[in-house]
């Protein structure tokens with residue numbers, strides 16, 4: 088029987104993946120420190136507790152990682168700090184958990200005799216490694232733009248412009264061949280994680296998959312963590328009777344991918360029987376605007392809540408995002424099955440079964456970002472609705 092170690096396995100993606108692997112007959116071991124920013128408890132739900140081996144430890148704890156790797160065939164490395172905005176000022180913590188944590192894992196894999204059964208490593212990378220990703224200029228063709236200039240954002244020009252002719256660019260699906268251009272410390276740590284793991288695996292002659300997850304959502308995602316998860320933030324605000332305040336003009340977009348699709352792609356890697364060492368996008372391949380998301384959340388709850396596009400922007404935010412998922416389809420046979428409307432309604436039905444958050448943590452997280460000089464206000468702010 089295959090033994091799979093999932094670091095960060097108590098988190099959103101980790102728990103859903105664990106259930107799937109158990110249903111496929113694998114043995115699962117979880118190493119997780121039950122980070123306070125995400126978890127209210129330091130235990131797994133009853134339904135999982137007696138079905139997995141649980142090691143409560145930090146991924147930087149070498150001895151714990153050594154024990155966790157004993158006899159393991161496949162490692163799924165999910166343990167990470169995950170907030171894009173927060174990563175811009177908690178830089179040491181993000182590098183320590185994400186980069187040092189990965190270094191400890193690889194060092195143990197390389198040097199400990201009990202860790203030599205590992206034949207495949209899957210690391211949760213992110214669309215954040217691309218920054219803005221792929222765009223097209225009518226005159227100059229494909230462009231991978233740099234971070235937007237603050238002066239343009241202040242003047243309310245949120246769209247990406249061609250560096251050669253300054254015309255507005257249109258977004259295109261980003262494929263894995265796009266250059267690394269992370270625009271947050273989080274994205275940079277994800278780039279380092281995946282490059283380190285792919286380098287190790289190539290040298291060792293084992294399989295490795297750096298899965299560049301897009302915006303993952305669905306039942307089970309943390310409603311407590313104020314630093315990440317647009318849908319969690321919006322649904323918390325609506326349930327608290329507060330307005331949904333959207334950054335920029337609301338027409339920024341994201342590729343939302345449902346949790347069961349992410350789990351399918353990840354388990355396809357675990358069960359892969361060929362040779363592979365590289366990166367794959369895991370998304371829906373469809374862009375949804377943030378204002379559309381807000382209206383759908385509002386209408387699900389039948390709420391009177393205002394939706395305000397504030398013209399405020401966050402340094403390091405990207406404008407649009409669509410993944411090109413053709414490589415995952417060819418290599419893994421991956422096809423997303425859950426469309427956004429259905430996935431959102433599943434998620435919001437689940438939210439209604441959860442205790443409401445008080446909202447204080449989210450307000451503090453926004454104030455914190457502002458106090459660090461990582462937010463700005465465009466001149467359009469007062470004219471936007």
Ligand SMILES: NC(=O)c1ccc[n+]([C@@H]2O[C@H](COP(=O)([O-])OP(=O)(O)OC[C@H]3O[C@@H](n4cnc5c(N)ncnc54)[C@H](O)[C@@H]3O)[C@@H](O)[C@H]2O)c1
Pocket residue numbers: 094095096097098099100101118119120121122125126144145146147164165166167168169184188211212213214299300301302303304309
């Ligand atoms: N959810 C998304 O939209 C998304 C998108 C792209 C990439 N990812 C990546 O996928 C992975 C899992 O994301 P998730 O959404 O399940 O996040 P999550 O926050 O729900 O889960 C992360 C888990 O890691 C654990 N953890 C954090 N620091 C740790 C440490 N030092 N030692 C041990 N465990 C630690 C946490 O307790 C948590 O259980 C992360 O690496 C994240 O960067 C997620």
